[in-house]
Amino acid sequence: MLVPGVRSFLRELESHCCSTAIMTFLDGDGEPMVITLKRQGQEVAYGDYWGTKELFVSKLLFGCNPSGSLILRSFTPEIDEFTQLPIKELRGYVLRGDGDDLEFKKLTPKAMFACHNTDAQTGEPLALEQSVRYC
Secondary structure: OOOHHHHHHHHHHHHOOOOEEEEEEEOOOOOEEEEEEEEEOOEEEEOOOOOHHHHHHHHHHHHOOOOEEEEEEEEEEEEOOOOOOEEEEEEEEEEEEOOOOEEEEEOOHHHHHHHHOEOOOOOOEOOOOOOEEEO
16 A cells, blocks of 8 residues: 555656656665656556556655655647647656655746756756657
C-alpha cells in the first residue's frame, strides 16, 4: 500500500502523461534513474520491466532524504506550427522524503525555464530548445 505523499506524487506524474513521458530522478546522493512512462488506457506503465514502479517508489521514499529532484518530459499530441515537432512539456519537482512519506514541490514555469536554459557552470544563457512548453 502506498503512503499518501507517494500516491499523490504518482497521480501528479501520471496526470501529465498523455502517451509517453520521460522521468529523470536524481536522489540525495546524486544517483540518476531514468524511467519512460507509457499510457495504456487508464493505466500508466513505468519502464519496460516488471518491478520498475516498485523500485522507483522505494527510491522516492529512501533516496530523497534529505532531498531529491525529478524532471518530467511529457510528449503531447500537439504539433509546433514552426518546427512540425510534437510539443514537449517540461516540469520539475523538488522532493523530500524520510522513509515514511514523501513531500513534493513543483517548480514554477519561470524556474523551469531558467534551469533548462542556463549553463550551470558559467551562468550564461543556452540556445533555446524548440517546441518546448515550460509548465
